[in-house]
Amino acid sequence: MEPSKNPIPETKGRESDPENQESEVSSGSAPRIRIPELGIFVLFLAFIFGRVLFSDQIFALRDIAVFVFPLKHFVLEQMQEGILPLWNPYVGCGTPFQAEIQSHVLYPLSLIFLLFPLRLAFNLFILIHFLLAGLFMYRMMKEFQYNNGSALLSALTFMFSGYLVSLIDLTNNLASLIWMPLILLFTRRFMTHEKARTKNAIWLGISLGIQFLGGEPQYVLITLGVSLAWICYEIIFKNIPLKKFTRNPKETAPGVSTWPRTSVLKDWRLLGNMGIAGLVFMGVTAFQLLPFLEYIRYSTRVQGFSYTVATKWSLPPWQLLQLILPRFFEFHYGYFWGYIQTWVPDIYMGIVPIFLIYYGLRFSLKEKTVGTFFATSLTIFVLLSLGSYFPAYPLFYHYLKFDTIRYPVRFFAPAVFFYPFLLGKDFGFFFPDSLCLKKATRVFS
Secondary structure, X not given: OOOOOOOOOOOOOXXXXXXXXXXXXXXXXXXXXXXXXXXXXXXXXXXXXXXHHOOOOOOOOOHHHHXXXXXXXXXXXXXXXXXXXXXXXOOOOOEEOOOOHHHOOOOHHHHHHHOOOHHHHHHHHHHHHHHHHHHHHHHHHHHOOOOHHHHHHHHHHHHOOHHHHOOOOOHHHHHHHOOHHHHHHHHHHHHHOHHHHHHHHHHHHHHHHHHHHOOOHHHHHHHHHHHHHHHHHHHHHHOOOHHHHOOOOOOOOOOOOOOOOOOOOOOOHHHHHHHHHHHHHHHHHHHHHHHHHHHHHHOHHHOOOOHHHHOOOOOOHHHHHHHOOOOOOEEEOOEEOOOOOOOOOOOOOOHHHHHHHXXXXXXXXXXXXXXXXXXXXXXXXXXXXXXXXOOOHHHHHHHOOHHHOOOHHHHHHHHHXXXXXXXXXXXXXXXXXXXXXXXXXXXXX
16 A cells, blocks of 8 residues: 555644633633642642641741731721721821731731631631642643643742742732742743634733732832843744844835834734733723822832942841742851841742752753743842842942832742742652652542
8 A cells, every 4th residue: 555645744842732722722721720730739838737737736937917907907897897998097196008008918828817717717718828839839830831741830939939928928028929830831822823812811910910919019119120131032032033124225126124024913803902911901900000109109209219228137148048949047046157148038949949940941041931021030130139239239229219129038929939930840850740649630530
C-alpha cells in the first residue's frame, strides 16, 4: 500500500497539551479551581499554620493588636446592629471610617466575619489570602505554559515567601498583593485571546477593583503599571514583525510609510476593551473610591513627605542576604542586629528556588523568552526598593511624585511576584508531574 502523500502532521506544542487546550477553551472565563490544586495548598497551610488553625490562638503581632483587630471588631459590631460604619466616633472627635480604605468595610472577603465568630473569622481571613495567593499564582503559571511541577513550585515559593508572611500583621498590604497574579493572568488573556477579549476585560476590571478594595493603593498602581508594561510588551515585541522595520527601496515606493500596521495596532476595539476594563473597575470600586478621593485631600501625603521620611525603611543591599538566609539579622525573635529595615522583617525566598533560577534565567536570556521581561521588571523593582541606597532614587522622588510614597521596601513586593517566573518552565527531572498533581488527584478526588 502506497503511503499517503499528505500525511497528517504530528501535533506538537500547545495544541497537543490538554492543559493548554483547557486554557484556550476557558480563556474568557474565570480560572477554574480543581480539587488536587486546592488540596495541596490546604495541606501546606495546615502544616505551617496549624498552631493557629487548630487552637484558640490568633495572630497578634505588631499592627494587629493595636490597629487591625480593633477595626474588625468595630465593623462587626456595627454590622450586627444593622449600621453601615461610615463614621468612627472613637478616634479624636470622630473621623470618617468607610472612606478610610484600610477599613475593609465592603471588601468581599470581609463577609467571613459575618459567618464565623470573630477570632476564628480573623484567622480564616488571613489564611484564605495565603490560599488564594497560591491558587492564583499556580493558575497564572499554567497560563504561561509552565508544567505542573514548575507551576506548583512557583506558587509555593510566592505563597510562603518571607515577604508575604511578613505582611500578616499588615493585612491591607496582604489583601492587595495576593491579587497581582490574577490580574496579570487576565491581562495576558486580554492580549492573547482576541475572541474573548471583552470577557477578559470585564474580569480584569473586577480583579483590579477587588485589589483596590484590599486597602493598599500603592500595590494597585504597581500592578496597573506592570499590566500596562505587559500590554506594551505584547504589542511591540510579539505583534510587530521586526523585518518590517527595514525599508527595501525596491519594494517600497518613495514617501510611503514603512511602519508596520499589525492587527493589534489597527484594531480600535483594543482601546475600547481597555475602556471597558476601566469602567468595570469604576463600577466595582465607586462606593469606596469616591469617598477615598475626597478624604485623601486632607492627608499629609498631598503636600509630600521630606526625603528623609519618604526613604525611611529603605532596603539595605546587605539585607538581600535574607533571600537565602532566613532571619539572618535576627538574633532573637523581634530583636535584630546590624542596620536593616524591619518593616518587612524577612524577605527569604528559599535556597532551592535560587539554585533553579540559574537554569531558568540562563535559558530565558538566551532564548529571549517572557522570562526576560520578568527578569528586567524584577531588577527595576529591586533597585527601587533600595530607596536611599539607590543613587537614582532622588530623581524619582523629585520628578515622579515619589514624595507621596513611604517605605521604599514596598517596591520589593512585585519582585517577590516576578521571582518565581525565573525558575524555568520545565523541571520534570526535579518535580515530575506524577509526583505533583497526578498523585494528588488520587488522594483528593
